[in-house]
Amino acid sequence: MKFDVERIRKDFPILAQSVCGRPLVYFDNAATAQKPKSVVDAVNRFYLSDNANIHRSAHELSRRATIAYENARQTAAKYFGAGEEYVCVFTRGATESLNIVAQCWGGANLRPSDEIILTQMEHHANIVPWQIVAQRTGAVIRVAKLNPDGSLDMDSLKNLICGKTKIISAAHASNVLGSVNDVCAIAEIAKSAGVKFCVDAAQSSPHFLDDIGRTNCDFAAMSSHKCFGADGSGLLIGRREILDAMPVWQGGGDMIENVSWLGTTFRPSPERFEAGTPNIAGAIGFAAALDYLSGLDSQAAAAHEARLLQLATERLQSIKGISIHGTAPKKVPLISFSCKNAHPNDISVLMNAAGIAIRTGHHCAEPLMHTLGVQATCRVSMAFYNTEDEVNYFADTLERSMRLFA
Numbered sequence: 001m002k003f004d005v006e007r008i009r010k011d012f013p014i015l016a017q018s019v020c021g022r023p024l025v026y027f028d029n030a031a032t033a034q035k036p037k038s039v040v041d042a043v044n045r046f047y048l049s050d051n052a053n054i055h056r057s058a059h060e061l062s063r064r065a066t067i068a069y070e071n072a073r074q075t076a077a078k079y080f081g082a083g084e085e086y087v088c089v090f091t092r093g094a095t096e097s098l099n100i101v102a103q104c105w106g107g108a109n110l111r112p113s114d115e116i117i118l119t120q121m122e123h124h125a126n127i128v129p130w131q132i133v134a135q136r137t138g139a140v141i142r143v144a145k146l147n148p149d150g151s152l153d154m155d156s157l158k159n160l161i162c163g164k165t166k167i168i169s170a171a172h173a174s175n176v177l178g179s180v181n182d183v184c185a186i187a188e189i190a191k192s193a194g195v196k197f198c199v200d201a202a203q204s205s206p207h208f209l210d211d212i213g214r215t216n217c218d219f220a221a222m223s224s225h226k227c228f229g230a231d232g233s234g235l236l237i238g239r240r241e242i243l244d245a246m247p248v249w250q251g252g253g254d255m256i257e258n259v260s261w262l263g264t265t266f267r268p269s270p271e272r273f274e275a276g277t278p279n280i281a282g283a284i285g286f287a288a289a290l291d292y293l294s295g296l297d298s299q300a301a302a303a304h305e306a307r308l309l310q311l312a313t314e315r316l317q318s319i320k321g322i323s324i325h326g327t328a329p330k331k332v333p334l335i336s337f338s339c340k341n342a343h344p345n346d347i348s349v350l351m352n353a354a355g356i357a358i359r360t361g362h363h364c365a366e367p368l369m370h371t372l373g374v375q376a377t378c379r380v381s382m383a384f385y386n387t388e389d390e391v392n393y394f395a396d397t398l399e400r401s402m403r404l405f406a
Contacts, residue, residue: 176368363377
């Protein structure tokens with residue numbers, strides 16, 4: 001069945017606008033995806049009708065807000081395939097989720113000379129928290145290398161594992177290269193070595209890849225705003241027995257069992273990691289986005305994204321002076337590239353003048369930039385609501401722009 005992208009685009013009113021007198025082409029989805037009207041309506045409906053705090057009152061608005069919030073948790077668990085052995089903790093996003101794993105699990109379980117394995121493709125959110133906990137505990141970070149095409153060198157990863165290895169934390173998909181890691185294979189390697197495995201799913205979760213149950217990881221982190229949901233919300237999905245054994249992240253209301261001047265006892269997960277008033281509207285907006293995605297033909301949507309990626313790759317390869325970073329056989333619809341004689345920011349300005357939104361910079365992955373031998377790149381990242389006409393318009397515009405730097 002053909003994927004009806006024009007019908008889908010009508011669900012995203014923001015895409016109908018013009019920028020600099022040109023129809024908007026939004027190719028910055030890896031940073032923040034746009035929201036369907038159903039998500040905006042769900043958030044508005046909460047604030048207009050049900051706005052109240054959760055878990056704490058018997059009045060009707062609080063009851064409705066609590067039901068909506070906990071239903072959002074169930075929606076997330078179902079969508080991401082998190083079975084009974086997992087718990088979904090609402091966070092501010094993938095960054096906070098990874099910080100919880102590093103600071104709470106890492107802080108309690110890492111000892112001097114213990115080793116943490118990361119990869120060369122990691123986002124700062126999956127580097128900096130581990131550096132902080134390593135400095136605090138005396139643990140050591142080891143880094144698995146990449147192949148020339150930007151895929152993960154699995155032999156490098158395997159060779160790093162030793163008796164001191166305690167956890168592997170790796171991106172499911174790179175926000176710079178687009179490379180998709182075989183997280184099921186990494187999980188199997190980790191389990192055979194008695195090592196924990198954490199997945200940064202920020203870039204994979206919007207693109208219909210493996211669910212959490214199939215991945216068999218111990219932790220997974222993701223962000224609502226990359227999944228077409230409300231900003232400021234996200235998930236930490238973790239194994240129940242591990243989360244319940246971890247020290248808490250923050251202290252405050254609703255995460256406690258009892259408080260006295262002599263001490264405090266804490267509730268089991270997920271509540272123990274949700275101190276204070278949560279982003280209720282954000283969770284509801286996240287769930288609304290997942291409901292929307294569930295209503296799509298996921299195979300058709302993924303095939304459409306694959307066609308966009310193939311077309312964009314072919315067009316960029318045909319433009320003189322363009323170098324693509326990351327050519328792994330399996331990628332999310334994302335391309336980073338450099339332009340000979342042109343600074344990425346100059347390219348971004350020229351694209352914006354044509355109504356095209358792209359990303360430039362180090363993409364919060366400075367160590368990867370050093371590995372690539374560049375300071376920054378241009379990045380186009382697509383979603384199922386983008387079109388082949390947009391890809392061709394972008395490529396035509398870029399080709400004309402490159403003549404200015406010849």
